[in-house]
Amino acid sequence: MVEDELRLADTVHRGLTDAGFVVELVHDGENAVxxxxxxxxxxxVLDIMxxxxxxxxxxxxxxxxxxxxxxxxxxxxxxxYDQTDAFDLGADDYLTKPFSFLVLVARLRALIRRGGPxxxxxxxxxxxxxxxxxxxxxxxxxxxxxxxxxxxxxxFLMRHRGDTVSKTEILQNVWDPAFDGxxxxxxxxxxxxxKKIDTPFARHAIETIRGMGYRMNPEGG
Amino acid sequence: MVEDELRLADTVHRGLTDAGFVVELVHDGENAVxxxxxxxxxxxVLDIMxxxxxxxxxxxxxxxxxxxxxxxxxxxxxxxYDQTDAFDLGADDYLTKPFSFLVLVARLRALIRRGGPxxxxxxxxxxxxxxxxxxxxxxxxxxxxxxxxxxxxxxFLMRHRGDTVSKTEILQNVWDPAFDGxxxxxxxxxxxxxKKIDTPFARHAIETIRGMGYRMNPEGG
DNA sequence: GAGGCCTCTCAGCGGACTCTCAGCCCCCGG
DNA sequence: CCGGGGGCTGAGAGTCCGCTGAGAGGCCTC
Numbered sequence: 271m272v273e274d275e276l277r278l279a280d281t282v283h284r285g286l287t288d289a290g291f292v293v294e295l296v297h298d299g300e301n302a303v304x305x306x307x308x309x310x311x312x313x314x315v316l317d318i319m320x321x322x323x324x325x326x327x328x329x330x331x332x333x334x335x336x337x338x339x340x341x342x343x344x345x346x347x348x349x350x351y352d353q354t355d356a357f358d359l360g361a362d363d364y365l366t367k368p369f370s371f372l373v374l375v376a377r378l379r380a381l382i383r384r385g386g387p388x389x390x391x392x393x394x395x396x397x398x399x400x401x402x403x404x405x406x407x408x409x410x411x412x413x414x415x416x417x418x419x420x421x422x423x424x425x426f427l428m429r430h431r432g433d434t435v436s437k438t439e440i441l442q443n444v445w446d447p448a449f450d451g452x453x454x455x456x457x458x459x460x461x462x463x464x465k466k467i468d469t470p471f472a473r474h475a476i477e478t479i480r481g482m483g484y485r486m487n488p489e490g491g
Numbered sequence: 492m493v494e495d496e497l498r499l500a501d502t503v504h505r506g507l508t509d510a511g512f513v514v515e516l517v518h519d520g521e522n523a524v525x526x527x528x529x530x531x532x533x534x535x536v537l538d539i540m541x542x543x544x545x546x547x548x549x550x551x552x553x554x555x556x557x558x559x560x561x562x563x564x565x566x567x568x569x570x571x572y573d574q575t576d577a578f579d580l581g582a583d584d585y586l587t588k589p590f591s592f593l594v595l596v597a598r599l600r601a602l603i604r605r606g607g608p609x610x611x612x613x614x615x616x617x618x619x620x621x622x623x624x625x626x627x628x629x630x631x632x633x634x635x636x637x638x639x640x641x642x643x644x645x646x647f648l649m650r651h652r653g654d655t656v657s658k659t660e661i662l663q664n665v666w667d668p669a670f671d672g673x674x675x676x677x678x679x680x681x682x683x684x685x686k687k688i689d690t691p692f693a694r695h696a697i698e699t700i701r702g703m704g705y706r707m708n709p710e711g712g
Numbered sequence: 713g714a715g716g717c718c719t720c721t722c723a724g725c726g727g728a729c730t731c732t733c734a735g736c737c738c739c740c741g742g
Numbered sequence: 743c744c745g746g747g748g749g750c751t752g753a754g755a756g757t758c759c760g761c762t763g764a765g766a767g768g769c770c771t772c
Contacts, residue, residue, distance in 0.1 A: 417718060434626040455720060457760060480728070480759070481639030482626060638729055676731060678749060701739070701748070 271295050271315040272302040272328070273344070282315075286375070299323025303331050306339060312382045315374075316361075317344045329361060340381040342374075393428040396490015398467060398475055400428050407467070409490075414466055419444070423459050424467070427476065427486040436483035460484060492516050492536040493523040493549065494565070503536075503595070512599070513664065520544025524552050527560060533603045536595075537582075538565045550582060561602040563595075614649040617711015619688060619696055621649050628688070630711075635687055640665070644680050645688070648697065648707040657704035681705060 271286070273279040274297050286293050294311070296302050298321040306314060306328075318325035329341055340362040363377050393400045398409045407414045407424065416424065422444045427435065437453040445455070460476060468474050468491065475491035476484055492507070494500040495518050507514045515532070517523050519542040527535060527549075535553075539546035550562055564585040584598050614621045619630045628635045628645065637645065643665045648656065658674040666676070681697060689695050689712065696712035697705055 419719065432625055452721070454722085454760085458720075458762090461761070478760070479626065485625075640730065673732070675733085675749090679731075679751085682750070699749070 272297070272299070272320060272325070273315070273317045274298060274320055275317075282374070286378075291378070297321070299325070299328045302328050306332055306337055311339050313378055314339050314341045315344065315378070316341050342377060342381060393425070393431070395428060395431050395475055395486055395488050396473075397471075398428075398490045400425060409467055409471055416463075416466065419459060420463055420466070423456075424463055427484065431486035432488045434479045434482050434485045439483070456484075493518070493520070493541060493546070494536070494538045495519060495541055496538075507596070507599075518542070520546070520549045523549050527553055532560050534561045534563060534599055536563050536565065536599070563598055563602060614646070614652070616649060616652050616696055616707055616709050617694075618692075619649075619711045621646060630688055630692055637684075637687065640680060641684055641687070644677075645684055648705065652707035653709045655700045655703050655706045660704070677705075 271279070271283065271293055273282070273295070276297075279295055279297070283293050283295055294305065294309070296305050300322045302314075302316065302320070303323065316325045316328060320328070323331070325343060329343070332339070332341075342363045342365065343361045344365055362381055365374060365377065393402065398407075400407050402425065405421065407416055407421070423440065426440060426444050437456045440456050441449045441453060460478075464474070464476055468476065473491040475487050477487055477491070479485050492500070492504065492514055494503065494516070497518075500516055500518070504514050504516050515526065517526050521543045523535075523537065523541070524544065537546045537549060541549070544552070546564060550564070553560070553562075561583040564582045566585060566587050583602055586595060586598065614623065618632075619628075621628050623646065626642065628637055628642070644661065647661060647665050658677045661677050662670045662674060681699075685695070685697055689697065694712040696708050698708055698712070700706050
């Protein structure tokens with residue numbers, strides 16, 4: 271656990287110990303990186319506001335070193351840095367201060383249980399795969415080249431595979447949060463994507479949920 | 492919302508409804524626990540001083556049952572029980588009476604938005620299940636595709652499963668609050684739904700309560 | 713400045729979805 | 743046993759939504 275506010279650190283430390291966890295406590299970012307590199311923990315609780323290195327930097331450094339211990343982030347407040355930021359950086363969960371102690375325990379248990387290194391550097395849906403780091407899309411072993419917009423759309427759909435996402439959500443995340451044009455663009459790009467990833471393979475990974483939006487079939491269609 | 496002071500309850504109920512929330516009101520701790528266990532709410536507003544079971548007990552019981560619906564607590568006054576107590580027990584936010592109505596709305600919105608990713612948003616009635624996030628309906632393991640209107644109706648019935656809901660209520664919640672057309676639409680859509688979720692499975696999850704309305708059988712029919 | 717790629721707009725089309733309507737059935741009360 | 747009212751049903755009209763092909767404009771490269 272990485273937390274510089276001593277009172278809070280102490281309270282939570284005691285509480286977690288009572289709940290059966292073995293807790294190690296450090297108070298700044300540098301020590302956090304060092305400790306996490308040297309030891310192997312089940313889970314790391316990481317505050318954002320820290321002396322020397324802030325929580326985001328710590329997380330970045332750890333992930334860059336290939337340390338994939340689950341991380342639960344503590345944020346001081348909704349806003350500025352929000353949930354999305356934390357998740358994008360590789361945090362596995364987050365809590366906003368002040369948080370409920372029972373929720374913290376529950377989330378930690380969930381993270382530990384989830385355990386396994388199922389971190390998706392490569393998103394897959396059936397025989398369709400998208401390598402986020404390399405920006406590569408393959409289906410059935412064959413590489414598919416996409417334009418930036420097409421890629422952005424596909425990545426969004428793949429990250430939410432199984433969920434129905436509305437055209438508005440898509441516009442806000444793949445286009446611009448302040449986009450106010452015709453949602454028809456999305457339809458057009460869905461068509462482009464289908465032409466590249468579905469039609470040649472006689473599948474339909476992207477489903478239309480009429481009146482709601484689209485849904486990436488987790489099985490690839 | 493759990494609140495025993497009738498006047499306050501009524502005012503807040505009206506205000507929240509105007510603000511676009513769908514509000515269910517109970518007046519004591521026992522009913523609160525029961526309602527929260529049976530239904531799935533976005534957020535619970537919980538007074539501390541309550542007949543039968545006080546707010547702290549209610550919260551404790553809910554969390555013990557694995558119900559992680561966000562809870563906003565209403566406290567009469569700072570002191571004795573203070574913020575820390577509420578947070579320790581798993582409340583997600585709190586307000587001190589008297590509170591500003593706008594603040595309440597803002598906090599509720601924040602709680603709903605924050606909504607944990609690991610909360611099961613799947614409504615079930617027997618072997619019938621509705622996954623709100625994925626917008627997926629299944630019966631007996633088989634997926635059922637619904638039109639937006641059909642889905643809206645089913646979701647409403649499932650959220651109130653066990654209760655008899657009138658056609659007017661349905662019209663106001665699934666159609667438009669200002670709807671003034673023929674309530675026969677509801678009958679027509681109930682028929683569509685039955686054709687999809689009941690007939691093929693030789694069940695009747697949607698019961699007709701003559702002269703009153705409809706009722707979703709919690710056991711699935 | 714010409715060509716090519718990418719992005720986005722537009723308008724027509726076809727089908728899915730919504731809702732209305734009128735007649736029928738069935739429950740219930742007299 | 744009969745009448746009335748509430749709910750059920752099938753057909754159909756109108757609307758809305760998503761799909762599609764064509765093309766304009768912007769940007770980059772050569």
